[in-house]
Amino acid sequence: MSDPLDTVFAALADPTRRAILSMLLEDDMAVTDVAEPFQMSLAAISKHLTILTRAGLITQEKRGRVKWCKLDPDAMKAASVWMQSFGQFEPVNLDSFERFLEQELAPPDTKPLTE
Amino acid sequence: MSDPLDTVFAALADPTRRAILSMLLEDDMAVTDVAEPFQMSLAAISKHLTILTRAGLITQEKRGRVKWCKLDPDAMKAASVWMQSFGQFEPVNLDSFERFLEQELAPPDTKPLTE
DNA sequence: TCTATATTCAACCAATCGGTTGACGATTTC
DNA sequence: GAAATCGTCAACCGATTGGTTGAATATAGA
Secondary structure: OOOHHHHHHHHHOOHHHHHHHHHHHHOOEEHHHHHOOOOOOHHHHHHHHHHHHHOOOEEEEEEOOEEEEEEOOHHHHHHHHHHHOOOOOHHHOHHHHHHHHHHHHOOHHHOOOOO | OOOHHHHHHHHHOOHHHHHHHHHHHHOOEEHHHHHOOOOOOHHHHHHHHHHHHHOOOEEEEEEOOEEEEEEOOHHHHHHHHHHHHHHOOOOOOHHHHHHHHHHHHOOHHHOOOOO
């Protein structure tokens, strides 16, 4: 009924949810740990996590009494591809972005020093 | 007050607004012409257009009694770059990603040459 | 078994959203 | 000047959103 892009973009529109995604970029986390840095209730964070899950941006797996949250970048990639179709991004130089990523993803010993 | 990403993603979350953006990809259009293919009132489309404008996704310029709508890909670019960071997994160094963004989003005359 | 921890559920709330309608101001055209 | 066109404004509506609280459900550990 509703385009997956609806739910993905709607999920990304909230700063709390984007912050959660950034946290999960570094490591998988339990719900309680996700909630810790925020000033809202655990229930509120739990709702944010189900929204992210339904959007396909994360997956949740229960092990014991702990539910682990894991980034799932596929849905974001779909949205990203949609946005690319507005491709006149010339000024922002996706080329140099790719070079940046290549650098970042290279094995550590091939990386040029940045400091 | 609110992160520009909030308004950009929120604007993109509505299918009508995404359709409008796709239409504007082909050519600039007057408000009435934007509204024509949709089954909702002109006033509704007008609201959608102000949301897109506030998000920075389009610009509107009035000439005579006609208001022309034009795609403005800069805001989308910022959102797109934000999303790119999730496409590739773990090893992305967020610190240097931020440095990259500062560089990219800086005024052109302050940018170091990349070629 | 009793208790503490992890998470969700259910009910509620105010604010926002996406739509409508009708009136209105500005501009063009006859 | 009168009439038609372009677009927004204002008020209203029902549905959704983002948050709260308190109770409920699992699971783990003593």
